[in-house]
Structure formats: structure tokens, C-alpha cells
Amino acid sequence: MSNGAHDMDGMHGFGRVDYDPNEPVFHEPWEGRMYAMMMCLGPHDVLGPDGLRAALESLEPSTYLGSTYYERWMKVIEGALLAKGFLTKEELDAKTEHFQEHVDEVPMRREDPALAKQTVDAVWDWNTPHQDVDIKARFSPGDRVRVRNVHPKGHTRLPRYVRGKQGVVVRFYGVDDFHDVQPEGASKDPQPVYNVRFEGSELWGDSAEANQSLHIDMWESYLSPAQVE
Numbered sequence: 246m247s248n249g250a251h252d253m254d255g256m257h258g259f260g261r262v263d264y265d266p267n268e269p270v271f272h273e274p275w276e277g278r279m280y281a282m283m284m285c286l287g288p289h290d291v292l293g294p295d296g297l298r299a300a301l302e303s304l305e306p307s308t309y310l311g312s313t314y315y316e317r318w319m320k321v322i323e324g325a326l327l328a329k330g331f332l333t334k335e336e337l338d339a340k341t342e343h344f345q346e347h348v349d350e351v352p353m354r355r356e357d358p359a360l361a362k363q364t365v366d367a368v369w370d371w372n373t374p375h376q377d378v379d380i381k382a383r384f385s386p387g388d389r390v391r392v393r394n395v396h397p398k399g400h401t402r403l404p405r406y407v408r409g410k411q412g413v414v415v416r417f418y419g420v421d422d423f424h425d426v427q428p429e430g431a432s433k434d435p436q437p438v439y440n441v442r443f444e445g446s447e448l449w450g451d452s453a454e455a456n457q458s459l460h461i462d463m464w465e466s467y468l469s470p471a472q473v474e
Contacts, residue, residue, distance in 0.1 A: 276315040278352075283318055284364045291325045298400045300325065374422040376435040382465070384439060388414045389471040392441075392463070401425045403467050410447050411471045415460065416440040423464055437465040 271277040283297070292300050300321040301309070309317065326332045344350065384390060394409040402425060418440065422433035445457030 271315075279315045279318050279322075281364060282322065284367055285360060286322065287367070291329060291331070292321065297321065302400060374424070374433075376420050376422060378420055378435055380420050380435065380437060382417050382420075382437040382439075384414045384417070384437075384465070384468065384470075386414050386416060390414055390439075390441060390468040391471040392467055393469055395467075397425055403463070404461070406448060407443060407461060410443055412441040412443040412447070412461075414439050415442045418462070421464075423466070425464075439463055439465070439468070441468070 271280070286292075297318075301317050304312075304317060304320060308320065312320065323332075323337065327334060327337065344352075389411060390413070391411045392403070392407045392409060395403070397403070416439065418438045420435045421438045423436045424433065439462070440460055441463050443459045443461065445453030445459065448459065
């Protein structure tokens with residue numbers, strides 16, 4: 246999964262990213278319902294033990310790249326519900342066929358104020374990853390580092406295109422939970438986190454733009470001291 250289709254940073258062939266400053270939170274009403282379903286299913290461990298990210302990154306590459314954000318959520322929820330026996334394929338196919346034939350029919354709605362409040366509270370209950378623990382940072386601003394060329398099993402926030410590349414530590418943020426752990430919810434073993442600057446020429450060679458640099462936040466286990474040349 247660490248080298249899957251989801252790791253698109255630095256890859257060629259996908260065209261420019263168009264940014265809409267007035268983009269709505271949800272493009273269609275069904276996307277909002279999909280978000281609410283995910284929040285409600287969370288406490289039931291439907292996507293356990295590895296969690297949402299692992300499920301998304303396990304999608305077949307053409308499916309992943311050909312789906313919108315919430316379409317991916319829908320596909321992994323369907324797969325998880327089937328795998329854990331909450332639904333049968335026959336039930337899912339029958340319901341899909343029904344709404345294809347009755348496109349104007351409004352899906353059933355069950356009012357549950359307590360669950361609605363619980364879901365809204367969960368959205369706003371943000372837990373900081375920062376940990377006030379006594380862990381000494383290995384690097385300091387100004388240190389030259391090299392990104393380890395590793396291929397972790399499972400989810401990782403280490404982009405492929407910086408592996409093996411050299412950069413300079415610009416900032417030390419403190420110690421945060423380390424999220425490259427499986428299964429989801431396992432001990433997050435906090436680590437120091439740094440902002441590292443990479444020159445464009447180091448990452449992309451002669452194809453880099455002049456005076457181009459890139460800043461990436463990185464956990465300490467991604468880094469090793471660079472050899473002085």
C-alpha cells in the first residue's frame with residue numbers, strides 16, 4: 246500500500262490541479278449522507294482492524310483513480326459491510342436495482358436525535374496529535390538530512406519522490422503521534438516532527454523550475470543524517 250495509486254505526489258500525467266476558492270463542502274446531497282454514514286459506522290468497527298485509510302489504499306488502482314473522493318468511501322463501506330456480514334451481495338444488488346428503476350424515490354429516513362448529536366459532537370471533537378513527552382530530538386534546524394529509502398507495509402505519509410533525497414531541517418515542531426501504524430488504533434509511538442526543505446533540483450533534476458524548493462513535514466523515523474560530501 247505504501248507504493249499504491251493513492252501516492253500521487255510528484256507523479257506526471259495527471260494534469261494541473263484546478264482550485265475553486267468557493268468549492269462547496271459537498272458537491273451533491275449524497276456526499277453529505279456518505280459522510281454521515283461513515284461517522285455513524287465508526288463506533289461499530291465496520292472497517293476494522295486496519296481502518297479507513299488502509300481500505301481506501303487497497304482499492305484496485307483504476308478504481309481508486311477513476312472514483313471521486315466520496316465514491317471511494319462508498320466502495321470501501323460496501324466492501325466492509327459485505328465482508329463482515331452486515332449485508333449480502335443479493336441485498337445490495339436488489340437495493341441498487343430498485344433505485345435505478347425508481348430514480349425519483351427518496352431513500353428512507355429515520356430520525357434519531359441522540360445519534361445525530363453524537364455524530365456532530367464527534368466531528369467537532371478534535372484530538373491533537375501533539376504529545377508532551379520527554380523525547381529528545383535527533384535533529385535541529387540547519388541539519389542536513391537524507392530521507393530513508395524505505396517501503397513500509399501499510400499506510401505511510403512518506404512520499405515516494407523524496408525517498409533517498411537530501412534536504413535541510415528548517416523547523417522542529419515537537420513530538421506528535423506517529424500514524425504509520427497498523428492496525429488503526431494501535432500504539433502510535435510518538436516521534437519528533439520536522440519541516441524539511443528540499444531543493445527542486447534535488448527532487449526533479451534538470452526538469453525543476455529555477456529557484457524552486459519544497460517544504461515537507463516529516464517524522465524522525467523517515468530521516469537519517471546526510472553524509473557530508
